[in-house]
Amino acid sequence: MKDLSAIFEPRSVAIVGASANPVKWGCIIPSNILMNSFDGGIYLINPKGEEILGMEVYKNIKDVPGEVDLAIIVRPSETCLSHIEECVDKGVKSIILLSGGFSEAGDGGTALENRIVDVVRGKNVPLVGPNTMGIYSAPVSLSALMPPVTPKKGPISFISQSGNIGTNILSFGGEMGLGFNKFVSCGNAADIDIADYLEYLDSDQKTKVVVLYMEGVRDGRKFMDVAKRVSLKKPIIAYKAGKTAKGVMAAASHTGALAGSSKVYQSAFKQCGITEASTVNEITDLARAFLYLPLPKGNKVGIVTWGGGYGVVATDACEDAGLEVPELDEEVLEALDKILPPYWSKGNPVDLVAMMEGVIEGKMPDILDILVKSDGIDAVIASGYILGGINPTNQKTEGFTTFYDEVNRNNVAKIIELMKKYEKPIIPVTTVADQRAVQRFSEEEIVIYSSLESTANILAKMFGRYKYLEW
Amino acid sequence: MKDLSAIFEPRSVAIVGASANPVKWGCIIPSNILMNSFDGGIYLINPKGEEILGMEVYKNIKDVPGEVDLAIIVRPSETCLSHIEECVDKGVKSIILLSGGFSEAGDGGTALENRIVDVVRGKNVPLVGPNTMGIYSAPVSLSALMPPVTPKKGPISFISQSGNIGTNILSFGGEMGLGFNKFVSCGNAADIDIADYLEYLDSDQKTKVVVLYMEGVRDGRKFMDVAKRVSLKKPIIAYKAGKTAKGVMAAASHTGALAGSSKVYQSAFKQCGITEASTVNEITDLARAFLYLPLPKGNKVGIVTWGGGYGVVATDACEDAGLEVPELDEEVLEALDKILPPYWSKGNPVDLVAMMEGVIEGKMPDILDILVKSDGIDAVIASGYILGGINPTNQKTEGFTTFYDEVNRNNVAKIIELMKKYEKPIIPVTTVADQRAVQRFSEEEIVIYSSLESTANILAKMFGRYKYLEW
Numbered sequence: 001m002k003d004l005s006a007i008f009e010p011r012s013v014a015i016v017g018a019s020a021n022p023v024k025w026g027c028i029i030p031s032n033i034l035m036n037s038f039d040g041g042i043y044l045i046n047p048k049g050e051e052i053l054g055m056e057v058y059k060n061i062k063d064v065p066g067e068v069d070l071a072i073i074v075r076p077s078e079t080c081l082s083h084i085e086e087c088v089d090k091g092v093k094s095i096i097l098l099s100g101g102f103s104e105a106g107d108g109g110t111a112l113e114n115r116i117v118d119v120v121r122g123k124n125v126p127l128v129g130p131n132t133m134g135i136y137s138a139p140v141s142l143s144a145l146m147p148p149v150t151p152k153k154g155p156i157s158f159i160s161q162s163g164n165i166g167t168n169i170l171s172f173g174g175e176m177g178l179g180f181n182k183f184v185s186c187g188n189a190a191d192i193d194i195a196d197y198l199e200y201l202d203s204d205q206k207t208k209v210v211v212l213y214m215e216g217v218r219d220g221r222k223f224m225d226v227a228k229r230v231s232l233k234k235p236i237i238a239y240k241a242g243k244t245a246k247g248v249m250a251a252a253s254h255t256g257a258l259a260g261s262s263k264v265y266q267s268a269f270k271q272c273g274i275t276e277a278s279t280v281n282e283i284t285d286l287a288r289a290f291l292y293l294p295l296p297k298g299n300k301v302g303i304v305t306w307g308g309g310y311g312v313v314a315t316d317a318c319e320d321a322g323l324e325v326p327e328l329d330e331e332v333l334e335a336l337d338k339i340l341p342p343y344w345s346k347g348n349p350v351d352l353v354a355m356m357e358g359v360i361e362g363k364m365p366d367i368l369d370i371l372v373k374s375d376g377i378d379a380v381i382a383s384g385y386i387l388g389g390i391n392p393t394n395q396k397t398e399g400f401t402t403f404y405d406e407v408n409r410n411n412v413a414k415i416i417e418l419m420k421k422y423e424k425p426i427i428p429v430t431t432v433a434d435q436r437a438v439q440r441f442s443e444e445e446i447v448i449y450s451s452l453e454s455t456a457n458i459l460a461k462m463f464g465r466y467k468y469l470e471w
Numbered sequence: 472m473k474d475l476s477a478i479f480e481p482r483s484v485a486i487v488g489a490s491a492n493p494v495k496w497g498c499i500i501p502s503n504i505l506m507n508s509f510d511g512g513i514y515l516i517n518p519k520g521e522e523i524l525g526m527e528v529y530k531n532i533k534d535v536p537g538e539v540d541l542a543i544i545v546r547p548s549e550t551c552l553s554h555i556e557e558c559v560d561k562g563v564k565s566i567i568l569l570s571g572g573f574s575e576a577g578d579g580g581t582a583l584e585n586r587i588v589d590v591v592r593g594k595n596v597p598l599v600g601p602n603t604m605g606i607y608s609a610p611v612s613l614s615a616l617m618p619p620v621t622p623k624k625g626p627i628s629f630i631s632q633s634g635n636i637g638t639n640i641l642s643f644g645g646e647m648g649l650g651f652n653k654f655v656s657c658g659n660a661a662d663i664d665i666a667d668y669l670e671y672l673d674s675d676q677k678t679k680v681v682v683l684y685m686e687g688v689r690d691g692r693k694f695m696d697v698a699k700r701v702s703l704k705k706p707i708i709a710y711k712a713g714k715t716a717k718g719v720m721a722a723a724s725h726t727g728a729l730a731g732s733s734k735v736y737q738s739a740f741k742q743c744g745i746t747e748a749s750t751v752n753e754i755t756d757l758a759r760a761f762l763y764l765p766l767p768k769g770n771k772v773g774i775v776t777w778g779g780g781y782g783v784v785a786t787d788a789c790e791d792a793g794l795e796v797p798e799l800d801e802e803v804l805e806a807l808d809k810i811l812p813p814y815w816s817k818g819n820p821v822d823l824v825a826m827m828e829g830v831i832e833g834k835m836p837d838i839l840d841i842l843v844k845s846d847g848i849d850a851v852i853a854s855g856y857i858l859g860g861i862n863p864t865n866q867k868t869e870g871f872t873t874f875y876d877e878v879n880r881n882n883v884a885k886i887i888e889l890m891k892k893y894e895k896p897i898i899p900v901t902t903v904a905d906q907r908a909v910q911r912f913s914e915e916e917i918v919i920y921s922s923l924e925s926t927a928n929i930l931a932k933m934f935g936r937y938k939y940l941e942w
Contacts, residue, residue, distance in 0.1 A: 101814050160780075162778060162780020162783070163780070164779075164855065165778065241783040241787060242783050242787065243787045243791070244787050246786045246787075249786075250783045250796075279924045280784055281921075307636065308633060308721070309633020309634070309635050309637075311721050312712040312718050315717045315721040316713065316717075316718035319715035319718060325717045451752055
């Protein structure tokens, strides 16, 4: 197992190729590190010396007075071998090679990449990349990334073969309440591959959920062995890009990855207990679900809906995802009869039939309670339970908005309470395309989606993980 | 053909069952009508008389001094027959029966519904509903709806068998720049069915795109005949709910609709030139696409991507949707060679390889121009062309945000110009789950999505419409 602690918890960082030009990565990278208040020392290296960002510049990494745990190289590919030799001579403990122009760029690049790997492996200096956008690490507040991203801190760690997709999820995930612990854009993965990162995260106490964006791995057996071990402890969510023939070609020119057949990967994921995300946006939906929801112990879904149309859509979505929308037990029907108006749907989905009075009297949580405690129900989808429906640009509805917000806060608290009590997942779904509630409650231990189809798919995948672990 | 003008362009409206209690529909409905500044007269009816919302109340509709074009009934189902008889006697020209408790509630309700239909058909008074959430009409600013929705005005008309899904799309569509002309929640469609509304919209000059949320129709032949005629003039987008066996049952208890097999509907849609939305959220995506994009005349997609990962995902998404990601012509490659750095991907997808300088120098529109004018390309997906990637909660990046916004405004204007010039669709896609750019440019004649998978599906469906019209 490779020791990657110098990469993810360095006490000092050096930037080889530092620049005063604000559109050069040599300036942007140290700016990002400074902006995010890295906990350790920072050294800038440029043969011209002088000052950059108000800091002293060293002409060569060998001139740095103290120890360097992590060197980040942002120089053109043809000069990188000599920089890496200098780093190794200096005793640098780990390297991130951000530069592109290696195996992803053709045969000449591959030869250069192989020489670099020989140098760092000879001295046991782990190397991230090349062709990477960098790393993030919450414990030391290190944002050594190309884009100016300030991730929210939390328990998700993320290994990405795409720098852009990775850093975008890192950036926007925070708005959905997703906090990150470690992130790496693994680039061409010349020295450290996905399995190595996964193995490191396995023993990382701060990582509770692992997310992978992957195009392909070179050593499938090693990847599967590690993944099988990790997935018994922590959920692993993977999105596999390069699924179609043309997609495989695109992946080859992107990271030089052997993308391989999507069926082979799908079957491998299943064997390893990896949960596959079907779309890029499902990556974050799944991460949040695994963080905050208990796993469903069966596939029977109770649906509560404020409006029959959503009930029909939710039912279709569940059935399409392989979930069941069962009849309700007699005692459940009787209990609901006491709360709902006489003309209610008397079945699953439970239609709240535009029950304004019920909302005002706070009856919605009682309905959830009756459903979720039934032995015949393993999970609940609550469509319209989080009230939206008010156009916020309409100033005249301000009173409604304040009232709705209070109802929503109470209802969200009640869902969290019910999930703890009955250990079953309850997912409220907002109205069409309305993401406000998602952001409004992003700090709560609850999952809110804005698509019924996505919700059903997520529940089916969570049940898949339950089966993998228990059966 | 039924004359529905008294419903959609009434000069006066009466609310039968008006109430001073702010949680009753009898109060909410007239409040919504007043709030949205209806262009005609409003009469409130309640046997107690007195005043409601500062307005005079008539004890019976027969006491109203002037003519009533549209009566809206919000009384319990068992009293509705006599109210309708009174309306007909008064000479009311059309009726909306909001009340539930009819055919959707069982045999007793069906009998009552049939008697009501007999009464209104006897006098040629068209009736919306029962079990409806009402209607909206932009030309007279009439928002006779249960939820307090103020739709944005525009050229989309929408027939919905679900009141909640309909009014939610009406409400949130505005934030995506979607403007509506006529909306009807058709409820049980006892008198006027979907085909009747569709026929009315056919000759409505203000309607450019028709959207349907449907659970089922009673007279399939009539529906298909009308739809075939309309779809040659205007795009029809339909979402069919009640696709699975359990979904069909849920639809029956919702609107009493005969949902029927989803395969039958799919094939009917295809024959009629109706574009089917696969998810609820795709309804609005398609509506915007048909409003603002030229139809692609072939299935060959050029992909521009800022980051190779998105290029791989976009390629997979296109191939999965039945689109082609072709090799680029020699002259396209040569033209791009002059703009892009020497290590660019030299193929489709065109990876802008983290080209910060290119962004600053405004080169991105030039790259689009080269692609879109090529004979080998029918449509362009531009991933990352709309710059996001900056977490707005991070105050330190304000300078970047302002700069990015200016770049985005220029680039959006350039796309609109290129689409007009070459008559090919160009769709920019934002980074993962970032909807800000969608809202930022919602008033422009452009379509921005936040999912590459959705984008590919939409393009494939637009090409489907092109084939239907041209082949």
